Amino acid sequence: MKRISLSDRILHSGFHPRVLVTSSEAWTSADVSGARSIGPLRELLTCESVALFLSNPCKMALSLIALDGAVNRLLLLSPSMPREVLHSLLERCRPSAILSDSALSVQAESSHFLWPDKARKSESARYDDSCASKQDTTWILSTSGTTGAPKLVEHSLASLSRTVRDERGCRNRLVWGQMFELSRFAGVQVFLQGVLGGGGLILPDEQSRLAEQISVLAANGCGALSASPTMWRKILMLEESCALELQQVTLGGEIADAAVLEALSHRFPAARIVHVYASTETGVGFSVRDGLAGFPRDYLNTTHHGARLRIVDGRLFVHIQSEPSRFENGFRLNDEEGFVDTGDLVELVGDRYYFRGRANGAINVGGNKLYPEEVERILLSDERVSLARVFARASPITGQLVVAEIVSPSQKKRSDLAAELMSLCRDRLQRWQVPAVIRVVDEIQVNAGGKVQRAQS
Amino acid sequence: MALTVRQTIIATVEDVVLQTSPGAKVKLEESTVLLESGLDSLAFAVLVARLEDDLGYDPFSLSDTPFYPVTFGEFVRFYEENQPK
Numbered sequence: 001m002k003r004i005s006l007s008d009r010i011l012h013s014g015f016h017p018r019v020l021v022t023s024s025e026a027w028t029s030a031d032v033s034g035a036r037s038i039g040p041l042r043e044l045l046t047c048e049s050v051a052l053f054l055s056n057p058c059k060m061a062l063s064l065i066a067l068d069g070a071v072n073r074l075l076l077l078s079p080s081m082p083r084e085v086l087h088s089l090l091e092r093c094r095p096s097a098i099l100s101d102s103a104l105s106v107q108a109e110s111s112h113f114l115w116p117d118k119a120r121k122s123e124s125a126r127y128d129d130s131c132a133s134k135q136d137t138t139w140i141l142s143t144s145g146t147t148g149a150p151k152l153v154e155h156s157l158a159s160l161s162r163t164v165r166d167e168r169g170c171r172n173r174l175v176w177g178q179m180f181e182l183s184r185f186a187g188v189q190v191f192l193q194g195v196l197g198g199g200g201l202i203l204p205d206e207q208s209r210l211a212e213q214i215s216v217l218a219a220n221g222c223g224a225l226s227a228s229p230t231m232w233r234k235i236l237m238l239e240e241s242c243a244l245e246l247q248q249v250t251l252g253g254e255i256a257d258a259a260v261l262e263a264l265s266h267r268f269p270a271a272r273i274v275h276v277y278a279s280t281e282t283g284v285g286f287s288v289r290d291g292l293a294g295f296p297r298d299y300l301n302t303t304h305h306g307a308r309l310r311i312v313d314g315r316l317f318v319h320i321q322s323e324p325s326r327f328e329n330g331f332r333l334n335d336e337e338g339f340v341d342t343g344d345l346v347e348l349v350g351d352r353y354y355f356r357g358r359a360n361g362a363i364n365v366g367g368n369k370l371y372p373e374e375v376e377r378i379l380l381s382d383e384r385v386s387l388a389r390v391f392a393r394a395s396p397i398t399g400q401l402v403v404a405e406i407v408s409p410s411q412k413k414r415s416d417l418a419a420e421l422m423s424l425c426r427d428r429l430q431r432w433q434v435p436a437v438i439r440v441v442d443e444i445q446v447n448a449g450g451k452v453q454r455a456q457s
Numbered sequence: 458m459a460l461t462v463r464q465t466i467i468a469t470v471e472d473v474v475l476q477t478s479p480g481a482k483v484k485l486e487e488s489t490v491l492l493e494s495g496l497d498s499l500a501f502a503v504l505v506a507r508l509e510d511d512l513g514y515d516p517f518s519l520s521d522t523p524f525y526p527v528t529f530g531e532f533v534r535f536y537e538e539n540q541p542k
Contacts, residue, residue, distance in 0.1 A: 366498055396517050397502035422476055431477065436503040437510060 003136040005069020006157055007033055010195055013168060018175075018200040022058050023208075023216045027121065032195070035066035037122035040115040044097055049073035051095040051110070052183070053086065057203040059101060059119045060182040061191060068137045068157055075140045076183040079206075080448040081150075088149060089142065141185055143280040153185075153280050161192045162306070163284045168198035174224040174248055175199045177217040179231060181206075181448055185280040186252055190226050199223070214240040224248035226276075228450035229256050233380075233387050236263055237409065245270065252276040254451050255355040255373055258293045259380045265291060277318075282340050285309070285318045294346075294354035308339075315359060316342045345371065361454060363391075366398035368432040372454050375402060375435065378428045379421060384410045387444045390435065391454040400456070404435040407444055414440040462537045465511055470496075473504045487530035494529065514541050 004012075010019060011033045020027040035041055041063060044050050050071050054060045067074055075095055077086060090098065090110060097111045098104065106112040139160060142150040167173045176194035178201055180187035194201025202220045204213035214235060217225065222244060227235065229251050235241045246268040251260070256275040264273055273291055278284040285307045288295050300309050310317040317339035345356040357371025372390035379388040387407040392400040410417055418438040425434045447453050460468065467485070474483045474496070483495035496504065509515040516539035526532040 366502070393506060395502045395506060397498055397505060401502055401506055403506075426476070426479075432499060434476070436506045 003069065005137075006192075006195075007035065007065050007069060010065065013196065013198065016198070016200060018220075019195055020058060020061055021175075021200060021202045021220050023205050027058075031121045032062070032065055034122040035062045036070070038062060038066065038119065040099060040113050041066040043113060044099060045070045047071050047095075047097045047111075049075065049093070049095040049097070051075040051077055051090060051093065051098040053077045053079060053081075053098060053100040053104070054115070055079040055206055056101055056119070057178055057182050057206055059115060061195070061201070061203065062119055063099060064182070064188075064191070065195070068139075069135055071137055072135050073138045073140060075152075076188070077142065078181055078183045078448050080181070081142075085150065089152070093140070093152070139188070141183070141188065141280050143185075151281070155283070159283060160188055161196060163189070164193050164196050166197060170198070172223075172247075173197070173199035175221050176201050177222040177225040178203045179213070179225060179227040180450060184449055185278065185283075186226065186228075186449070189278070189284070193224075210234060211238050211240045214238055214244065218243035218245075222246070224250070226250035226252060228253040228446070229260050230254060230387065230444070230446050230452045231450040232260055232264060234446075236260075236267060237386050237407075241267065244268070247271055249273045250276055252278060253449055255357075255377075256288075256293060257377045257380055259377075261291055261293060279318075279342060282307070282318045282320050282342070285320075285342075292352070294349075294352045297348065297351045297353060299353075310339055311346060311348075311353070314345050314347065314356075316344045316346050316353075318342055363400050363402055365395075365400055365402060365432040368430070370402065370430070370433045372402070375404060375425065375429065375433055376452075378425055379404060379406055379438075382421060382424055384408050384412075384417065385421070387452075389444045389452050389454065392456040393436070394456065395436075401436040402433060404438045405441045405444060406438065407442065408440055462512065462540060463533050466508065466533055466536060469507050469511060470504060473500055473507060477503055485529045487528065489529045490527060491529060491532060492527075508536070512536065512540070514539070516540075 010029055013029065016029045018026040019029050019032045036045060044067060048071065050067055052060060052063050052074065054063065075093055095110055097113060098106055099113045099115060101115050104112060136156060139155045140152050141155060142152055176190055176199060178190055180190060182188065182191055191201060202217055202222050204216040218240065223246060225246055232251060247270055249264050249268055249271045252275065261273060272289065274287050274289050276284060276287045286295065286299060306320060308319040319339040343359050345359050346353045347356050357373035362369045362371055375390040376388040379385050385406045385408055389405045390402060393403045395401045406421065408417060417440055421438050444452060470485060474481055477500040481495045485494055505515065505517065516535055520539050524535065526535045
C-alpha cells in the first residue's frame with residue numbers, strides 16, 4: 001500500500017495561506033511543500049536515519065515535513081537535552097546524519113549537518129517528488145525520564161496522527177499555537193493538528209519570554225492552545241493572555257486540578273476545555289471534556305480513542321488497541337494482556353477517579369507516605385496561589401520532610417501569607433503532609449516539557 | 458538588633474509548636490529533657506529544618522562528632538557552639 005507522507009498530506013489538503021506562522025512571516029502550503037528543496041534538508045533526503053537536534057521550532061517543523069516519507073528513521077531530540085545525554089543517545093542509535101542549528105562535536109559515523117541561519121523559503125518552491133513517500137518513516141521520540149537515560153519510543157505518522165481532527169470542512173478552523181517543544185510527544189500532537197487539521201500552526205520564538213510568545217499568538221489569531229497545567233497557570237498570570245480569544249484549551253502532561261480548570265473557564269469563556277491523558281509510551285489515552293478534574297468512573301467500561309483503562313492497586317493501566325508503540329529494540333513494556341502501567345495513582349471518589357500523583361514521587365515522612373501533588377492541590381485551591389511546587393527535603397530525623405514554594409500575585413507580606421497558607425494546610429491535610437516550610441518565591445521553573453520538577457532539594 | 462541564637466531558637470520552637478502541635482503543652486527550660494518536652498519526632502524534624510533556614514546552618518550535619526543533645530539547654534548550646542564563623 002502506498003504510504004502517504006506528511007508532505008503529501010499537507011499538499012493534498014488544499015491551499016492554505018498560513019500553514020506555519022512565525023513572529024516574522026507566514027508559510028503557505030506551497031512554501032511548506034517545498035521543504036525538501038531547502039538546502040540542508042535536500043542533502044538529508046537520501047540518508048537512512050536522521051537525528052534532529054534543533055532549537056528553532058520552524059526549522060524543526062520543516063525538517064519533519066521534508067524528511068517524513070524520505071528517510072527510514074527520524075530521531076527527535078529535545079534541544080534542552082544535556083550534551084552527555086545527547087551523546088549517549090547518539091551512541092545508542094547511531095543515526096547516519098544529525099541536523100542541528102548549533103555547533104556540536106559528533107562521533108565519526110554520523111554526518112553532522114549544521115543549519116545555523118534562519119529557515120528560508122526555497123526559491124524553487126516546486127514540489128520535489130523524487131523521493132515521494134518511499135518510506136513509512138519511524139519517528140523515534142524520547143521521554144524525559146525521571147531516572148537515568150531517556151527511553152526511546154517508536155511511532156509512525158499513522159500512530160501519531162490518530163487523534164488529529166480534520167477541520168477542513170468547518171467554517172471556523174482553529175489556528176493552533178505551539179507551546180510544547182516539537183521534539184516531544186505533546187508537541188508533535190499539536191504540530192500535526194496544526195498542519196493537518198486545516199487551521200495552521202503559530203510557532204512563537206522559543207527564545208522570547210512567555211509574555212512575548214503569548215502576544216505573538218494573540219496577534220496571529222490563535223484559537224487553540226495546548227500546554228501543561230503549570231504553563232497554563234503561568235499564562236493566567238500574564239495580562240497578555242487577556243488578548244487571546246481561545247475556543248479550545250487543552251491541558252496535558254500533569255494533573256489538571258479543579259482550580260486551574262475553573263480559572264481557565266473564567267478567562268476563556270468561549271473555550272471548550274479538554275484535558276488529555278497521554279504519555280510518550282502509550283500515545284493518547286483518553287480525554288475529558290466535562291470541565292471537571294479526573295475522569296468518570298464509566299471510562300473503565302468503554303473504549304476511548306482506541307484506548308482501554310484498568311485500575312490495579314490504585315495504579316492506572318492503559319491499553320492502546322491500534323498501533324501499539326514499541327520500544328527501540330522491538331519489545332513492549334506491558335503485561336500479558338497488553339496493558340501498560342502508567343505509574344499514575346488514582347483514587348475513586350463517588351463516580352469519579354481523581355489523579356493523586358506519580359507513584360515514584362512519594363515522599364516518606366517518618367514512615368508516612370504522601371504525594372506532593374496532593375499538597376499542591378490544596379495550596380492551589382487558595383485563590384492567592386498562582387503556582388505551587390511541593391517537594392521533599394532530607395531530614396536526619398524523619399528521613400524526609402515536605403516543603404513548599406508558591407508564587408502569588410498578592411501584595412501581602414510574605415511571611416504573613418505563608419503563615420495563612422500553613423494554616424490552610426493544617427486544616428485540610430494530615431499532620432505529616434503539612435509542609436515544614438512554605439516559601440513565597442518569585443518564580444517556579446518548569447522543565448522542557450512545561451512541567452514542575454520535584455526532585456528532592 | 459539581630460536576635461541571638463538562643464532567642465531565634467525559642468521563637469522558632471513556639472512557632473513550630475503552633476504549627477505542628479497546637480494546644481500541646483510545651484515547656485522548655487534549661488533542664489527540660491527534649492524527648493519529654495511535648496515535641497514529637499515530626500515537630501523536632503520541622504524545628505531543625507526551620508532553624509537551618511533561619512540561622513543558615515545545621516549543626517547536626519556540621520559537627521564531626523555525633524552528639525545528641527538531651528536537654529533543651531544542651532540543644533541551644535549545641536547551636537551556639539557550632540555557629541559557623
